[in-house]
Amino acid sequence: MSEPALRHPVADGTGPRRRVAVVGVAHSDCGRVDGATAFALHAQAARRALADSGLPRSVVDGVASAGLGLLAPVEVCEYLGLRPSWTDSTSVGGSTWEVMAAHAADAIAAGHAEAVLLVYGSTARADLKAGRRTAALDLGGRGPQQFEAPYGHTLISKYAMAARRHMHQYGTTLEQLAGVAVQARANAAANPEAMYRTPITVDEVLAGPVVASPFTKLHCCVRSDGGCAVLLAAEDYVPDSAHDPVWILGSGARLSHSLMSEWEDFTVSPAAESGRLAYRRAGVGPADIDLAQLYDAFSYMPLVALEDLGFCAKGEGGPFVDAEEGRLLRGGELPVNTDGGGLSACHPGMRGLFLITEAVRQLRGDYAATAPERQTGRRDRTPGLPRLALVSGTGGWFCSAATLVLGR
Template sequence: MSAVPRSTPRKVAAVGVALSDCGRVDEATPYALHAQAARRALADSGLGRDVIDGIASAGLGALAPVEVAEYLGLRPRWVDSTSVGGATWEVMAAHAAEAIAAGRADAVLLVYGSTARADIRAGRRTSNLSYGARGPLQFEAPYGHSLIAKYAMAARRHMHEYGTTLEQLASVAVQARANAAANPDAMYREPVTVDEVLAGPMIADPFTKLHCCIRSDGGCAVLLAAEEYVADCASLPVWVLGAGEHVSHAAMSQWEDFTVSPAAVSGRLAFERAGVRPADIDLAEIYDAFTYMTLVTLEDLGFCGKGEGGAFVEKGRLLRDGGLPTNTDGGGLSAQHPGMRGLFLLVEAVRQLRGQAGERQVHRRDGSLPELAVASGTGGWFCSSGTVVLGRG
């Protein structure tokens, strides 16, 4: 098959997904993790590498994804290097699906790898992210606004506006850890309590240590392909039903409302394009660098009203057997977070919809496998959002 423009849009499916080695991977390079994840995703699909004519990658090398493609021995005719932080991979998935549907590509590999944890331990990078002092950000840099401080300010505003409590935020971390307990690939699996989260060392008020994501090494890959390839695949296809993207701000001073994330727009667009409602969704994979991200993203995706997120996340609703299983692998708070975690959300959503999640597998009330999942990534300090709706049918 060849990638040629089409008048009738093709359906697009995730046909291969995989993780590289994750957690503590001191001996690997980021390129090696890219390659390992890519090989495993291709094997999962059952297709040959010759079908790949597109690649999407960001965060590595001066010419990403050119360097990654060369390392993998690929010469793609379609590329994407969109970089909008943690939302990158959902945005890239949307772009790739549109390209495949239109016939500009047949099969696109989304691939990521990072040795963030190992690099810090070896002194190859600092854990203090600097976003530079040029352009608009120069006016906030002198005040020492770190990424975590920006999220902490947003969380405090939500608490002030709506009465959200520290205990409610802490319950997000507790449930993420409980989900991770059933994931053999999760970096941290030991149970934690709300009291333990609250008693941890303060990082940025109101966030103690366990309100914050872990730092790990790792990579993953997703292969998206046109419907013509599905019959030759080794695994159940998971269809891309709809997607949306939105950007909000860069400078905190330009953020109109600290209690509203760009997922309010990307989510609405994704659900509209998929022809489904939040109430139809069986599970959610939400970017969770901090507990507040999960809470406010669930609000903005429409799973509850604005200001109701605190009550919504209580009483085990996010557990894999709860009312809305969320971050079923343990999320960035417990499973893995090597940097831009958005692609991991898609991998977990696909595995759950296929019924391949093992002990952490989600089931509907009638015991059947889930039919619909949403993956929503957030970048920067609520600067960007990408949301993708996936389905079995």
């Protein structure tokens, strides 16, 4: 890989910080992909993102990757034939990609990189189907987790406890929680890539088998294969790119807890702080946001995130996500997870990168001409494409959160 030519005198401290844009996004094949390795999905997504950007491969001098073990970025770069001078392998669960995007944007703005590729791939579903062992979260046996593991805590049970606390404290109902899944499925109906597109009702969600009370099967994300890639570049490259840019306007992150006993309030997620920081740095507020892409491994996650990110008051998340109100639908008051989210579209593991791709596609108006039923508009109902999107990832069991504000 040839050394990319610097286009701005920022690296030597003589120029201002550069603006940073998302210039390319893509998915690999997703859903049921039995014939591909995780590395192949990385490569497929990376090639497609570069093609989407219209920029040559030679501009990439940074790569961020996680999920394939200790040497993830090194092995991925070798597989892709890249030798970057900037890299990141942050791993904080589902919010990893929002954290990485913020790190990459800072590096590009400061002149430490020109273009950074964020890339992910996972065969989570195929591995399970084939009986292959995969890396699992260590919920016991070492470190702090040894003090909770004897009580049988699983990842889903931790989320279930938090949901139960919200129900107890604020009167949130099972029907309201089910509304998150129902609206996610309705949004997925227009997405040909979504694993599940058949509409569901609140009653069907409630009637499903219980996985961890109060969650039934449809309260939980799907398990899929898939890869994703996002290319960030300095503003100097925007004139050569294939699409109008989507700018990274602000970001924020927050680490919370590992042990549930160290989480002060089960009804407040770390997104309350990551969102506050992102809004402040972008110079906007919740009322300015046209659409939101929120991590939804379980139905409770978007509900509490909507509260913590300021879209409704604390304790009002239940009525806000009620299926009959339809606020989260593509044509609703605040479109959320417009591709169907992890509950219906795909969830190969750390899904946070998919949140960015869908936000970018909506802001660019990718669906406006070819699939208008998938395209959202402005929250104030004035004509035109959406202007601002919020992306917020959650890691672990509300252990971390990271939020981005993206804008055209």
